[in-house]
Every structure is written in C-alpha cells, then in structure tokens.
Amino acid sequence: MTLSYTAEHEELRGSVRRLLAEQAGSAQLRQLIDSPEPYDASLWKTMAQELGLHGMAIPEEYSGSGYGFLEQAVVMEEMGRAVHRSPYFSTVILAATALQLADQEDARARWLPGIASGETVGTVALAEADGDWTAPRVATRARAGDGGYRLHGTKHFVTDGAAADLIIVLADSDDGELLLAVDAQDPGVTVADVPVLDQTRPLATITFDGAAGTVLTAGARTREVLAGLLDTALAALAAEQVGGAGRALEMAVEYAKIREQFGAAIGSFQAIKFKAADMLLQLEAARSAALYAARAVAEDAADRTVAAAVAKAVCSEGYFAIAAESIQIHGGIGFTWEHDAHLYFKRAKASELLFGNAGVHRERLARQLGWTA
Amino acid sequence: MTLSYTAEHEELRGSVRRLLAEQAGSAQLRQLIDSPEPYDASLWKTMAQELGLHGMAIPEEYSGSGYGFLEQAVVMEEMGRAVHRSPYFSTVILAATALQLADQEDARARWLPGIASGETVGTVALAEADGDWTAPRVATRARAGDGGYRLHGTKHFVTDGAAADLIIVLADSDDGELLLAVDAQDPGVTVADVPVLDQTRPLATITFDGAAGTVLTAGARTREVLAGLLDTALAALAAEQVGGAGRALEMAVEYAKIREQFGAAIGSFQAIKFKAADMLLQLEAARSAALYAARAVAEDAADRTVAAAVAKAVCSEGYFAIAAESIQIHGGIGFTWEHDAHLYFKRAKASELLFGNAGVHRERLARQLGWTA
Amino acid sequence: MNRAAQSLEELRSEIKQWIARNLQPDLVGMDDMDVEREIWGNPDSPKHEAFLAYEKASLEAGLVCPHWPAEYGGRDFGDLEMAVLAEELAAVGMPRLTRGMGERLCGPSIIAHGTEEQKARFLPRIISGEDRYCQGFSEPGAGSDLASVSTRGVVDGDEIVITGEKIWTSRAHLANMMFLLCRTDPDAPKHKGISFVIVPMRDNGITISEVITMAGDNAFCQEFIDGARAPLANVIGGLGGGWKAAMTTLGSERGAVAATQHLQYEQELDELVRRARELQRLDDPQVRQDLAWAFCQVHVMKATGQRVLAKLASGGEVGPEASLTKLVWSEYHRRLGEIAADLQGAHALVRPEGDGYKVDRWQKAFLASRAETIFAGTSEVQRRIIAERVLGLPREQSAGAAK
C-alpha cells in the first residue's frame, strides 16, 4: 500500500498557496486581527467561487464538486501554513460534514449550497463550560414544543461563532441527545466573541434562550454522527498542523542559514543542527500521520478513528515542539510581536488544545484498542 | 537555612571512598558477581569493625556509635559511586531502621549489636508478587498459635534475601498487619536467589511455611513504622543514586576530554557539551534533593515524607538519564560488558524501580499534599 | 547598624518588626519585579500612594540596596542577610523595594570597577531613585554574543560620543540613564576594545522605540543612539576595560537569587494547584503528575538555594554555576507555562477582557517564559558555559566560537 498526494492535489496546493500568499500574507493577517472583521469576506468569496474550495467535498446536487476529504486536507494544510484566519474549518469541515453525516435531506438542501458558494458561514457548538469537545457533558437542553424544539443553555469555545450564520448545536432532551441546526439570526441566540490567545482563530460563547432548532440527528445516530464528525475534525486539524509546522521549520532553517553569531552562521553549530534535525523528524512523523488519517477519512476506512486520533496526537505535539523550537532558534527576534514566529507558536498551542490534546487522544486510543485491565 | 555536609562528613566520605577503591573496585566487583558469594565477607567486616559504618546510626547501648542518618547518607553515596555490592542497604538501612522504629526492646537487644558488629545480615521483606514496596497488598499470613505467630506466604523482590540472617516480614493476621522478625535459619524459611538485571544488588524470593515470627509492631503502629522505614529507605537510595550519577558523569566527561573524532576531542562538540551540561544540571538537582531528604530524615523533620518522595523521584530520573547518556557519550565501548558503564546503567534502572519509580512517588506526593478534586 | 555588629537572628527580628509597621496591603501579593515595572514612576497606578509610603520607609530603614557597602548608602548585607530579608517579606507576601537594573546590575559594576569619585557620584542617586537605569548590552545582530558589540564610542575632548543601536533593553522607556557597552577601539582584539559607559537617556540623541513581545507587553525597548554624549568620567573600568566591568554585571545576581528564587515559584505553584482544583482537573492523573513534577522542581530549587547559602556562609564563591541557576529556573518556568496551559485546556485559549492583548498570569507565564530562555544569555550559551567552565570540556575549535 502506498501513500501520497497526487499531481492534481499538488496543483490544488499550488493554487491555494499562491492565493493565500497574495491575499492573506502576514501583513494582511495582522490587519485582519486588528480590525473588527472576523475574516476577509472578499478573499472568502474568491476561495469559494473562483477556487471552489468550499464545495469540494459537497456533492454536486448541492452545488458542490463532489471531491473528497483528501482535497480538503490539502487546503487545510495550506491554511495552516499561512496561519490563515477564516471560518473555513468551522464552516466547511465542521458544519458541512455534520450536515452530510446527518440524515436530514431538508437541512442539507437548505444549507449546503450556501456553504459551497461561500454565502453561508457555519459552525458546530459542542463544548460547554468544561471545554470538552470529545466527550462533552451536555447541559444545554432542547425542549419539544409547538413547531419543534427550543434551545436553552450556553455553548463555549465555539470556533468562529461570531461569524456563523448556521450553528449546529449538541443538546440534551427528553428524547436523548440531539444535533440541531439553529439560525444565528434567531432572536433567542446571543453570541459573544471572546478574546483569544490565538488571534487567528476566533472563539465565541453562545447563549440560547428559546432559539428554535431543527433536528439533524436523534437517538443513537447522534453519537455516531458526532464520532464521524470528530474523526473528520481531527484529521483536518492534523493537516493544518502539518502546514504550520512545515512553515515554522522552514523559517527557522532559513534564519539559521543567514544569522551569524560568534563569527559563523548559527546553522553551522551542532546544537542548532541537532535541534533542526529533530524538528524535521517530528515534521515528517506528523506528515505521515496526517496523510494517513486524511486517506482513512476520505475512504471511510475501518481504522479511521484510530488514524484520526493518532494524527491529532502526533501532529499536536509535533507542531507545538517545532513552533517552540523555532522561536528558540530565532533568539530575541523570535519573541517579538512583530515577528511571525509567535503566530505559529500560539496557533500550535491553540490547535493542540482544540478538540483535545495528545494525552486526550492517547487515552481515547487505549480505549479504542480495548486496553482494559 | 543552609544545607551542606560538614568537614567530618567529608572525612568519613574520604575513608569510605578509599576503602572501596582499594577493596571493591571494578575488578573485585566483577569477580564477586561471577562468584557464588553474595558479598565480600572480609570487606564487610572491615567496614563494620574498622570504619564502624554499620553501627553509625545505632545507639551506643546496642554497640553502635549513635550518629545519625546524614552519616549513613554519605556512606550510601560512596557505595553508589562504586556500584558496591553488599547487603549494607538491606541490613543497616532497612533492617536496623525497622528494629529501631519498632518498639520491641527484646528484638533490638537481640539483633542490633550483631548488625553493628557486622556479624548479622538483615533485610526487610515487604513486596509480594505484584512488586509493590510502597503500598504492598499483603497476602502473607501470620497465624497465632502456641508460642507466637507462624508465617505462611511468599515475599518477592527481597533485597539481599539470600545473604540475610534476619528477615523482617510484613504479614497480615487476624490482628491486622504485623511486622515480624524471622530467623532465616528457621526450617520454615526457603530462600531462592533469583537472577537479576542489576547484578550488583541480589534479590530473592522467600517462602514461609510455618516459620516462627517475633512481633515487632502491630495495629496502627505497623503502618507508622512502615512509613518511617520507607522515608529512610528512599532517602538512602536517593543518596546512593547521587553517588552513582556523579561517577557516571565523571566517566563521561573524562572520556569526552580524551576521545577524538573528526580530528578533535568529542568534548569540544556542542552536542556533547550540551548533553554534559544537562547531565550536570540533573546531578546537581539530585544532589540537592538527596541532601535535603537526608537532613529531613536525620532530623525527623515535619517534611520528611515529602522530602524523601521528592528525592527518590528526582534522583531516580536523574541517575537513569545520566547513566544512559554516559553510555551514549562513550559510544561503542560504552555498551560492552567489559566497560563499567553498563554497571551504572543497570543499577540506575534497578534502583529507579526499587521502592517505586518517579511516577509512583509523584502520585504519592500529590496525595500527601492533599491534591484531590 | 552593619553586618558584623548584628546577628542574623537580631536582624530577622528587626525586619519582622519593621515589616509589621510598614506593611502596605495594596502591595501584598505583588513581586519585586511587578512593583518595579508597574508602579515605580507611574503616578497613575492606583497603588502609587502605597508605593511612595513603602519607598520612604525602605529608604529610612536602609533597606534599599541593603547589600551595598554602608559608605555608599547600603547596609553591607551579605547573601545570608538578603535571604533573611527575602524570607520575612515572602512570609507576608510583601515585595522588596528594588532599584531595578541600577541596583542589580550597574551598581555592582560601579562598586567593583568604579573610582571612588564615580561611586560617590552614581551610587547614592541609584538608592534615592533619582537615577533609574536600563542596560544597553544587546544589539540587533549580536544576540548572546556580547563581544561583537558594534555600537561605537569616540572620544571627543573630555566626552565620549556614542552612535549605534541597542535592543532587548528592559524598561528603557522608564529609565533616565543607560549603562552600555560600546567599542572605543576598533583595532583592538574583540574583547579589548570595549568600554562600559553610563549615558543619560534624555535629550541626548537617543530615540527609544518599544519592542512589543509576543505576550503583548512592552517589556523591551530598542534604542537608536545618534551621537549621544557622556563625560569621560562616566566610563567605568577605564577605556577598553568594559568587558571586565560587564562580566561583573552579568555575574552579580548570584547568591541571593539562588537562595530566594524558589519563593515566587512556590506561590505560583500553589496558585496553579488552586486553579486546577477550581477547574476540577486535580483528579486527572496526568495533571497530578505534572503538578507533582513542578513541586519537585521547586523543592529542588529551595534545597539548591540552601546549598548555595551554605557555600557562601563558609566563605566560598559562586562561580560559573550561576549558569546552572539561570538554566534551571528558565527551563522550569517554560515547562510550567506549558503545564498551566495544558492543564486548563480550552480555558487557556481565552484571554481576559480588556484593551490590547491582555493576558492572564498563566498565559503570561506561557508566553513570557519563552523569552526567559533567550534573554540574559540563551539556554544554549548557558549550557556551553557550564560544559566549558564547570566541567572543563575543551572550547570549540571553530573560528569565532572561542568564547
């Protein structure tokens, strides 16, 4: 069995990289961070409509192009490389996947075309005050009433919550756990953007006070869909982490080649070399794990849950270690606000913690593999 | 508050180091390992009688010299430095401490003078098949009968078990947990020496089939005495680990100064330097932790349990890391049987696992410090 | 009262009483550095009143720069006395009133290498607070390599004229004086042509721009120095004698730091355990392991500090082992920052409300600790010093690496 991206994937990568380099470079990213806008709406449209990035994994009947997850992994990797700030992960990975995994034709028809065209921003609200995405204790309630369910409760750490038009919510009800689609415009929805460590990925706290929810899944299907969604989210984050780690290493190596100290390029010092070699080892491990997981998710392979958990564990630790060492190699300049190293460092820690860190996923693996006493 | 050994301690250290260098060097140690003898009986006598090492912490009324634990820590450190093989730890640290902490005047009078003079070898048998010294699940039973208790069961991983004249055994009974003194000559005692990873510290499996035991502690006192004994054992092992770690680092540094590769002493390479610097950092941390614990035990300080647990955790990890890196710095020669590096490496791992490794003691600390949810 | 005349126990009792009389509730819980950074010279601080009162009391008791010689306004405190003072203050959570880099770095160099005239002129003004110093050692492009300083100093009559750039200058925007290294003899060997000069910061051709760090604060500045002037009498250690004076500066934070640094980490760890309890994370075995690991490290720092004090008490000196101390605490704190972030999980991602990039104490520890392994000699430089000067491994062969 062999494992690689195809030439077509590499072509896609090239287009995304060029676009982001042009329109979402460091200067633009910093401007965006300082602005009240959650994302660059014009770039978002270009990505959706000219490159067709949003509809890639959406079936053609919903105005998508019917490719699969491998293509999305390429995009996520490039977005990671650029520490890109946009609700792509929330919308295209989380919300669109949840809609596709759930069985509600109406909901798909209502939301997927807008996601594909870039008109609709979506997100999924899983975690609550305890900040657990992988096995959330759900206090948010959906109460059945006239014309459907009404939601009450608060969701925390919702990625791109403030930008979302569509919020898919995990809630408990008398009928068990449900996934529900909620229109962000509903007067029963209050979204509060929160200040974040990693300013390249906004988070929000969303309070529901009687907002109407359309049921997407109920009963045992809810946990099944959540499991599938989690695999996809983890594999996507892993790809993103590989992209960021790759760039962080590149920056460190470039710097080590030109920066001189004690009369020689610091890259000629053993300590820097060994550090860089270890960083490459971690990057290549992350790359292998992420690619394997992407294929497993794309093919809905039997080992997709294991592969996704491994990928998130390996890529989380790898990215953080690489981003941290990259700062160390850069020395003083590396911890200034002005230098980009901290953007990678903060993204690395934030994406490590998002959807569970390595320890969380190793424990999930142990359970998945039946390691009980 | 200041922390150091005194000039008298350093004098003692010098005597022990000289004696061991003369009579328990690498060649003698290897000879001993290949011989059926558990230890060098003549050296043992010299240590006990000429240097008075065995009776240092034993009160004068039992023919000891009434010093305290700091002196024993100095001796343990030097024995660790020489990866010395003798039942000093089992006899003088474990058995003599147990006798002194327990309240049986008869037992003290019976055994302590022999320990002080070097005539009696003792050990303490705590762990059973699960290999837990710190909180052993006790299946060995003491049954009350005519003239006292009779023991039934098997103790595992007993240090110097085959050499011992006196075995102090932790057993369960209808009256709760007891510590009992058993004469190794009792026909109800069967001692089986087991082959060991670290050939410098023999272990035995001891089976009791109706052997007579003299009660040393009963009731709540048993766990109290065990707790005190554990602190002492941990602090002693920590001192021993510092001695071994110090020598392993010395060997590596000496080698790095003379060994040439690529036209220069390998000690001039950054990678070796940084390794050596990190080893020194670990050694100094171990030294501080061990000395602090030794003082805490010597003075029966309020924080002795915490200090002993910290010392065992820090010194276990430090010694193993240093011994392992020492092999790496030595390169090919470092993993030959003929070179001494592996003696330190095996002792490091064995003493790390003996009486619980760092993880075990960190968990004990967390409980000790009241860290509960 | 000087050192010889007072036993440690008497001193402890004096200090206890003094603290009881002068405790400022507003300052309790702050550390020395925070006070120096945030309140000293900042009348807008709500705690400024408390600061002024505490400053006055400290000056009166001789407890500002107490480790300096009595003849220049100190109290001749040794490391043991400093440790007593630190312990008693820590017991009630009060900071010590410090004079920042003037006290810790420049003063000791003046004391060691200055003329009597220089000592009399500069030292009392540091104690009084009239002069506030920043350190101009690092330069863009020189990093940890002090010997390659390229700021130029040209003698012009009885003045020295300085031109160049400095960076990583902590709190330069608050200082009125900078002690800096400049190259006064470009033809001399690297270490020989350097001078140590005290330069006024105001109206002297020095433009300060703040360097914002990744933690969002302005802990560091960068200075463009364009013909700044200082009297030749401000050169400490003589023209070309700057390297030696700078080494004193770098070496002057030793015993007392080693002996007392664990105190702030103990407090911090207690706080982190409380935070873990609040988040109900204390029953996670990994969290328990991580916190217990941190506990062990802090305990070791305490024990090491006591060993250092013992060495000093018996007349020993702390040499290049100081590099061990720096490495230990900076690497510990880096790891603690990570533990704090990991332990809090999702909660670590959310910053406090407020303008700019405001961070909580754990985010600050997580972010600022990255700088700690870099400034004042990177971890890499410390390791080399340890290997060469403590373990005696041979110096590197390569051209420039020979120091």
Next chain:
Amino acid sequence: MNRAAQSLEELRSEIKQWIARNLQPDLVGMDDMDVEREIWGNPDSPKHEAFLAYEKASLEAGLVCPHWPAEYGGRDFGDLEMAVLAEELAAVGMPRLTRGMGERLCGPSIIAHGTEEQKARFLPRIISGEDRYCQGFSEPGAGSDLASVSTRGVVDGDEIVITGEKIWTSRAHLANMMFLLCRTDPDAPKHKGISFVIVPMRDNGITISEVITMAGDNAFCQEFIDGARAPLANVIGGLGGGWKAAMTTLGSERGAVAATQHLQYEQELDELVRRARELQRLDDPQVRQDLAWAFCQVHVMKATGQRVLAKLASGGEVGPEASLTKLVWSEYHRRLGEIAADLQGAHALVRPEGDGYKVDRWQKAFLASRAETIFAGTSEVQRRIIAERVLGLPREQSAGAAK
C-alpha cells in the same frame, strides 16, 4: 519470472501459495535477524531442521536475495515486491530467509561497483550460503568516523596484504568472509586513499575475539588482522575507490526497510500490551499513555513506509532521508525498552533462569536498544547528516568536522 512480467497481485498470490506449502511451524514468531543469528550455521539449534527445509524451499523459489538482479540469482524484486513478500510473511509470522550482511550490505556494493567477473564470482556464493559475510568498517578509535580508518592495505604483487584492527563486527565468528575498508594510499586525502576489499576470514592471519555486550550476548566481535591476504581481484571499486563503495553499502538498506520495519514493532507492541494485561498494569493511566504513545509511533512508521513506497513507485529515490529512518526506529526502540522496563516495575529486575547473563525479550530490548542508537552511525551522526544534507544547513567550521 521477472519483475516486469508479473503484477504485484500475481506475485502476492504466488507468495501466499508458496508460504502455505513451505510454512515451518518451528520458525513462526521468529524474525529474520533471529533466524540469521541463532539458527543459520548452528546445527545444534533444535530448529535447524526446519531452517534447512525452509532454506531449500526459499532457494528453489528464488526467494533468497530476491531483490538482486536475475542474472546473478535474484528475481529483480523492487521495493514494492519486497514489501509484498514481507507483508505476506508477517501475516503468518514467518521470517524471510536472509543472507545477512552479504545480502544487505556487501552484495549491493558488488552489484553497484564490482566488475562483471566479481559479480559472477561473489554473488551466487552469497545466495547459496557458501559465503557468509561480516562487515569490517569500524575500528577502535574511529567510531562513527569511517574516513579515519587506519587499517593498512599494502599491494604485494597480485595480492593485497592487510594489517590492522576492526571492531563492532556483528557475527564475525560465524562468517567466512569479511568486506572491509583499509587505507591503501596513506598520502592521499582522507577519503581518497581507502579501498574496499573482500577478505577470507579463515587461516588468514585474522584473530577474532568476541565483544560481549551489556546485554550479555556476543553480538559483536573484534578482529586483529595481521597480514591477511586477498587477491587484488577482491578489491571492489578499484584501489582508492573504497569510500564510494562503502557509501553504497551504507545506503543500501533503504526502501524495503522503511516500508516493512513497522511490522516487527507491531508484533512487539502487541506482545507488550499482553504482558501489561498479564501484570494487570493496563489500568494505570501512565502505562496506557506510554503504550498509546508507542502505538502512535509504530503507526507513523507504517504510514511513513507507505509514503516511501509511493515515492519509489513514482520513480523517486530515497536519499539522506534514510538517516531519518535510522534515527526514528533506533530512538523509538530505546524508548520502548524503557517503557517495557518501567511498565513491569519490579518484574523487570528479574532475569530468566539459565547460564550466563540470560535476558528476556524486554530486558534485551531495554539493553540492546542502547547499542542501536550507537552502531551503524550514532544518533548524533544521523542528526548531522539530516541537518546538512536534508535541511541544507552549513557544515561545521571546525577543522576535522568538515567530514
């Protein structure tokens, strides 16, 4: 049947059938290396019968050195075909019959640098097992620095006469041939004066002494070579051309290793999980974390292997990245040995009963893995190669380090 003529699926099916016919229960569960080490050439082994039968079947099917050219007795297998073979064997737990260093190291150098006459003379005897090779590269005092080889080779008529010492020679006591490096031109620059020579081991002035390792085994030997003779026709790559030939040797274990090495680690980890379950250690959170970490590492090796195969399948070559592979598996295995020891706690301290220093598989992993990070290029050398040749960082400045 050669490579071009057979699809991978056909090959897989052929091999499946062949294995079904030739499976030797005595060999199930052993890995290639164990068979080579313990049974080949050891008629005392209780498994020797099974070995002979399997050897015969393997020779008949062309499955000994199948990656060699068909004209010299191989089957032209590429890495993909080798991976198929390895996967099918692993599926039933059978080892592949290998010819050790002759197959893995010397043969590829002969194929790349030998004359037609040399290929015809040496290669079939490796396949048949008549010649068993050991590698004479390392020397006492040279370590990982091959270019500083000091064993001398002096041309004497149509022979070359060799004198010197070799060390870290795996299984030299079982070999009848050694391929070695010697310096044939002491005046040439370091890399230029070296020759690669095939030398008979028996009755040829070579004294072998076994080096007992810390694991108590004789995995390595040391040789004193005193005027050993070989025909000049045994020099591979020409006099002075040894460096190039040696580089082929070192580079020749790539694709197939990368693609299949995870298989043995998967088995090993399964076994360790079983051991943990047996000791009731699987409910310890730290044990679960450690084992899951190991699982992740092995999974990554599998994925990396598939990436390497993809690269080879598309006509790419595996270059200095091979150093990554060596580093990854040797560091992984070192850590796994530690995990196995820690997980077993007290049980790790007790060896099996038996003569000498007998160890169980976990003790062996713990001890022998320390050697793995040293032989065949230390982890330090691998890191340098990665930094310089993969990442393009500048070579070190120091005199000898320029490689």
